[in-house]
Amino acid sequence: MSFRTLDDLPDDLGGKAALVRVDFNVPMADGAVTDDTRLRAALPTIEKLRAGGASVVLLSHFDRPKGKRVPSMSLQPLVEPLSKLLGMAVSFGTDCIGPAAAEAIHAAGAGGVTLLENVRFHPGEEANDADFIAELAQNGDLYVNDAFSTAHRAHASTEGLAHVLPAYAGESMRRELDALEAALGSPKRPVLGVVGGSKVSSKLALLDNLVGKLDRLAIGGGMANTFLAAQGVDVGASLCEHDLAETAREIMATAKAAGCELLLPVDVVTAKAVKPGIDHHVRALDAIQPDDMILDAGPRTAAALKAAMDASATVIWNGPLGVFEVPPFDVATVDAARHAAALARAGKLVAVAGGGDTVAALNAAACTDDFTFVSTAGGAFLEWMEGKTLPGVAALAQ
Known part of the structure; x- marks a missing residue:
């Protein structure tokens, strides 16, 4: 297979919002991140999109809330460590769809970074539901999958969005696919x-x-x-x-x-x-x-x-x-x-x-x-x- 990557994007992404599926299902203890490897893995994609002028909107799951809002499975504790890694303030949306998401993205502004709440708080995520996909898609102009670790799941944010928005492999995803091709593909x-x-x-x-x-x-x-x-x-x-x-x-x-x-x-x-x-x-x-x-x-x-x-x-x-x-x-x-x-x-x-x-x-x-x-x-x-x-x-x- 050949894949569209970030190199296939226009140089000027000003005014565009990129929905980026990351895997921020990170180890936590007492409300704090104990291993930020997965946060750091997303940085090259975030920076490349920002360099083009895009607003970056991050989607991720955390744990298994099974379609319900579980406060202990919120992504909000990741905002501070992610902000430190990026050297900038990261906006947080208390939901991944609807007004809460739209307001957080607007607050981040052009070139900003927004982390939206756990996509698995909605049953439509794991069901790959068309209506939920459409609600997610309202927040972006293009879709980037940078989470190979979730690529074996046909969920709304891992597979569904790629069918309704222009879709690209992020930098981490590209490295993974290149390495796997070198190991078994050819x-x-x-x-x-x-x-x-x-x-x-x-x-x-x-x-x-x-x-x-x-x-x-x-x-x-x-x-x-x-x-x-x-x-x-x-x-x-x-x-x-x-x-x-x-x-x-x-x-x-x-x-x-x-x-x-x-x-x-x-x-x-x-x-x-x-x-x-x-x-x-x-x-x-x-x-x-x-x-x-x-x-x-x-x-x-x-x-x-x-x-x-x-x-x-x-x-x-x-x-x-x-x-x-x-x-x-x-x-x-x-x-x-x-x-x-x-x-x-x-x-x-x-x-x-x-x-x-x-x-x-x-x-x-x-x-x-x-x-x-x-x-x-x-x-x-x-x-x-x-x-x-x-x-x-x-x-x-x-």
């Missing part, structure tokens, strides 16, 4: 996928899609145990979906037919419980004890994964290789992540990662900034990896 080959996590059942669609697109796929985390068990390995007391053994064998057969090499653990790290600093052992696959829990990939497995990275031009990563939150079972994930980051920093690898646990693991490894791109989009990133069409993205196609 990547430099060979392409290596790294998929971890606890359960095969939660990533069946992902695995089915990837084995047809990758040159190699490394499987780690608890889900690797299911594949090992399907090959006859006794995984002891480990997390394992034994009922999915046949499914795992089908995925392995599909990968083989598609020419995708599967990389499974060749050794593992085990312990009797998931506790920090507990006694643990590196085990060969034929030496796993009945009461052993597999909690991390072993050193030979990590070395094989790093060698696969050395032989690849692109890596796309979703999910940790072990219980990285509990040392010492973070070793393989951290080791592999830092290796990928070093290759990316040296220009030898396009390294793209995404998913909540993945981002947390890369942050723990202190190598997030060295990856080519790290998506914080969560569900949207996973659905994209599964090969699904994202409504909010499709609506922006030229």
